[in-house]
Amino acid sequence: MADTVNTMAEIEDLFQQQTILMLGYDTEEIDGVPQNQDKVRITYPQIGQPAFKVTDEVAFVSVFCKDDPYNRLFEATYEEIDEETAQRNINYTRAIDVKWTFYGPEAFDRADLVRALIFQTPYATEFKAKNIYLVPDVSAPVRLPEMFNGQWWNRADFSATFYEKVIRTSEAAFIKSAETTIMKG
Numbered sequence: 001m002a003d004t005v006n007t008m009a010e011i012e013d014l015f016q017q018q019t020i021l022m023l024g025y026d027t028e029e030i031d032g033v034p035q036n037q038d039k040v041r042i043t044y045p046q047i048g049q050p051a052f053k054v055t056d057e058v059a060f061v062s063v064f065c066k067d068d069p070y071n072r073l074f075e076a077t078y079e080e081i082d083e084e085t086a087q088r089n090i091n092y093t094r095a096i097d098v099k100w101t102f103y104g105p106e107a108f109d110r111a112d113l114v115r116a117l118i119f120q121t122p123y124a125t126e127f128k129a130k131n132i133y134l135v136p137d138v139s140a141p142v143r144l145p146e147m148f149n150g151q152w153w154n155r156a157d158f159s160a161t162f163y164e165k166v167i168r169t170s171e172a173a174f175i176k177s178a179e180t181t182i183m184k185g
Contacts, residue, residue, distance in 0.1 A: 004167040005094075006130055008063065011164075012042045015061045015098055018126055022117040023059070023110060043101070054153050057104035059114075068095035070163060078172065088172040091165070096132065099159040102141075111141035111156040118160060127162065135161040 006014075016037070020027055025036035038052075043062040052058045070093040078086040102111045115138055117123055127133065141158040 003169055004131060004165070006132070006164060008065075010130070011096060011132070012061065012063045014126070014130055014132070015063060016040050016042055018118075018123050019059060019061055019100065019114060022114045022123060043099075052103070054103075054151055055105060057106055057110065058102075059110065060101040060103075062099040062101070064097045064099075066095050066097045066161075068093075068161070071095050081171070083174070085171050085173055088170050090168040090170075094164040094166050096162045096164055097159060098162060099157065102156045103146075103153055105154055107154045108141055108143045108156040111158050115141055115158050115160075131165040132162050133165075135163060137161070 017027060019040045020036050023040065025039055028035055039057065040059045040061060043060045073092060075091045077089045077091070079089070080086050100111060100114055102108070104110070118134055118138070119136070124134065138160040139158050141156045144155045144157055146153045146155045
């Protein structure tokens with residue numbers, strides 16, 4: 001009886017790796033370290049990343065759970081294990097908001113490419129393998145040049161919502177008997 005749920009770290013890693021692939025970078029690891037991880041970074045890393053130049057192509061992936069009408073719907077099912085106990089499955093949907101931020105001369109074009117590719121089979125298949133499904137109402141990339149240190153940096157952002165199917169399992173004892181009292185009024 002194991003839960004079917006991804007940790008936030010697993011979800012961040014999934015989106016980082018898929019974005020690396022979408023942008024055409026090699027995912028080869030050397031000594032256990034992905035070689036292009038600095039080109040697609042997780043926002044809010046535990047250890048700071050080195051800075052980058054205005055001419056570097058760098059993307060950031062931010063992953064957040066968000067409130068959504070589907071988050072509030074729960075379904076409980078029970079499957080008999082033996083005469084004494086049942087397996088209780090609590091099923092619900094977790095809404096995940098993913099925001100991509102791109103910097104570099106080709107920021108907008110790279111944002112538009114990733115937006116198009118999240119719909120396509122090889123990437124959708126990887127998301128599905130983790131019980132994560134795209135909500136097909138994806139915002140268009142927005143070009144947002146950013147002033148930093150007296151210099152304009154080319155930037156583009158877009159976001160998408162994904163749903164994760166979550167199953168939490170536990171054991172539940174069957175009710176063997178119940179005491180009833182009838183009161184006359």
